[in-house]
Amino acid sequence: MSTVDAPSGARAPLFFISYSGAPVGRATGQPAEHLSRFFVDLSVHVSELVGPVTGVDAGFLDTSIAGGEQWSPELLQAAGTCQVFVPLVSSALILSDWCGREWDAFSRRRVTPRHSSASVHETAIVPVTWSSTSGMALPRVLRDIQRFTPTAPDPGIAAHYQREGVYGLLSMEWENMYRVVVWRLAQRIVDIHRSYLVEPWVPASVDELCNRFVEEPQ
Template sequence: MMAAERPQSAGERTVIDKEPDVDRPAPLFFVSYAHTRSSHLIGTFFEDLSGHVQELIGRIPGDDPGFLDRSMAGGRRWAPELLRAVATCQVFIPLLSASLFESAWCGYEWYAFSRRQVLNRRSGRPDMETAIVPVIWVPHGTKSEPAVVGQIQRFSPSGLPEEVVKKYQLEGIYGLSFVDTNAYRAVVWKLAQRVVGLHLSHYVERAPIPDETQLRNAFTEESG
């Protein structure tokens, strides 16, 4: 297993200064979503987010700034590239919706990423930060949320007018793309800033490529 640089001794402070350089071909971020009839809109969102991240990071830390599984066939879900991406990406972005919570595949992806340790780049040690950034795709209400989802603060765009933030919370990214394209663009831009900021401050250790037979559905776990 390839790991981040660690302190050499208990009293020595080590800065993880792998220039936020995800080893090739690791993607910087991974978008987890439920395959539905509107999946083509997720592709548009992904391209918008990828473009912003590429501009902010200055160079591509890998072959592509992000990973999106574009396969629609269930039998191809665990292609080697998907397993590798979830074991090596630095930020995990689940697009929250009722459909996501019903997807066992998405639960497996969440489980696989959440097993990886998050290190503070400055101290080289674990802290309380998470590299999971839940984004509202479609408003769903908290009653349908699995326990593990409620344990993590969802993304909220900072620095935007209050009315834009409220629209995002009420409509989700999916709805904003129809009712207010300017708000959609602003929220996606802020999400890109959050992804890059998190990547610059924290490092998620690589994990062995997971064996799909050992994965569990995080959405059906009692405590996540």
């Protein structure tokens, strides 16, 4: 595998959001608004928990890429240096070649425990339910990794999140449930960051990557 050097002054995001839908910078309406709010809220919480870290941004969300466009060096750099990969699971994500390649870029990187009590089986991939995928056949890579589920005093919060997804919670204005989900997700991201080092690997081009979602579903 070939790699490219990090651009001068490049900053590594702590988490990388993988999402399929209309580009945030071009879309209007609820989907873009919900995605933007989720990313901002999550970034604020992660920044609060981890504190200032030199050369690190809280998160990365590409706001312009769409099918058929060139991958930017910034996106390749972010996918190859982030510490936690957060795919927002939806029907659109599962059908997205782009997102399947982002997953491939991250999954090729080595995850190393920072201390002896950390599990050697951590992937640093945290799938988040964005919207319902009921009735869809899931690719193996998604079936093999446990999706994020928030711990909360009220078990109904996790149940509603699992059924409706983050997008559903925001659409129905279930504000308290949404806030719990995002806070617990931020804690999970920071826990992984403090327990593991994901070694960098920046692909020279998107041609080195494959769509990890393409397979015979079960």
